[in-house]
Amino acid sequence: MRDPYTVLGVSQSASDDEVKKAYRELARKYHPDNYQNNPLADLAEEKMKEINEAYDTITKQRAGGYAGSSSGGYQRGGYTSASANPTYARVRNLINAGDLAQAEQLLYEVGQKDGEWYFLSGSIAYRKGWLDEAMQNYTLAVQMEPGNMEYRQALTLMQRGSMGGYRPAGYATGMDAMDCCTTLMCLNCLCGGGRC
């Protein structure tokens, strides 16, 4: 295992508060919410595990080895809800395993298209990076089953635009911080002016 202090990016002499702050920042960065249905979700999950372990190790060390697990509040996302339909359950498993071609094929063999069909179809499209089709499919899924929270959540994720998601410190506010930057000023802002 890597040195827990290196994992959290703090020095050995950092105060408890600094360690906690570094941990929170990293936890915010790799939080499963930022990687919902993302093809790289497993990598984020690994990172999350690593920083959880590092934080636990440090707190235990500092408490003299008696403290129990103090973090672990962040669990993985992924598909938790089960499908009543066995084909859909298999499709979900295939999507989670990253086998999109197989999942797609299986899904196309289903005759009756219901809300879940469109939802799963949207999930496959999303994983492939076909975001426009994902959005269309999620929309249909919600229209057919407006009460289903899973579908609505997926659609909300698509509709939130640049408002959501993690930004490192300094980029937190995104475009809004640049309101002062009129179009004309932007001519000089985008690198290419000057000597580069």
Place this chain on the structure above:
Amino acid sequence: MFGYVRPLRPELKCRDFDLYRATYCGLCRCLRRRYGLTAPMLLNFDFTFLALLLWEPEEGFTPCSGRCHANPLRKLPMCPDSPALELAADESVILAWWKLRDGVEDEGFWKGLPARTLSWIVWPAYKKAARRCPEFDRTVKNCLEELSALEGENCRSLDRAADTFARLLQSAAPGEGERGRILSQLLYHLGRWIYLADARDDLEEDRLAGRYNPLAARYGPSGDDEALRLTMDHSLELMGAALQLGDFGCRRPVLENIVYLGLPLVEKAVFDGSWNEIKKQKIWRND
């Protein structure tokens, strides 16, 4: 390529700006050394980003001094040749060649003349580059062929059309291992974003010329900026999420600047039309 991928300069620290500029100049020199005196005309910001992305994360920034191609009297700090720069140089030659061929085939004899002349100049460099990266060469050729087939049949699916260019760019980095997966995802969405930005930029021109435009096919003749912005922003978000998972060493701040600030601002400029001015003024100028 297109020049959409730029950092936002006022938000760059001085040392990050130096790093960016030295990478840009290093790529220029690398093109010249590998492909001769005409090759630096293929230099662009997009491939500078690619070089930054491909760089070994452990490697620090130690520029050397070299002569500027545009003004040989001036000496500038530039990154010495490295595998990342060489790959970026090879790939920019290959992509430039196929884009030119594309231009030749789309236009008639007279209109295609500039593209044809240029492609003659690029030909020897292309032959060399294609030998060095045969796989990328094949992918670019196939993807652009697929794209023109989709254009021919007036493809209504935005994603399907964008997918061709996204896969093209995705193949610019080796896709094996954890790092490969991260780069693949990042480049896929960069390619998708570039394709959509370019389509939005050409929307009016294509309408007047009666050419295929993926946005017109998907949303109707005047496009739908609201929907397009949403889907482009989501690609940017996925790029950011991928960027956070990788190790990019001292190049991370520049990369973050480009993804979180440069690209959104370019997107904004493309939507409000000011992009035309920006791109004309800046793209090939060296000082």
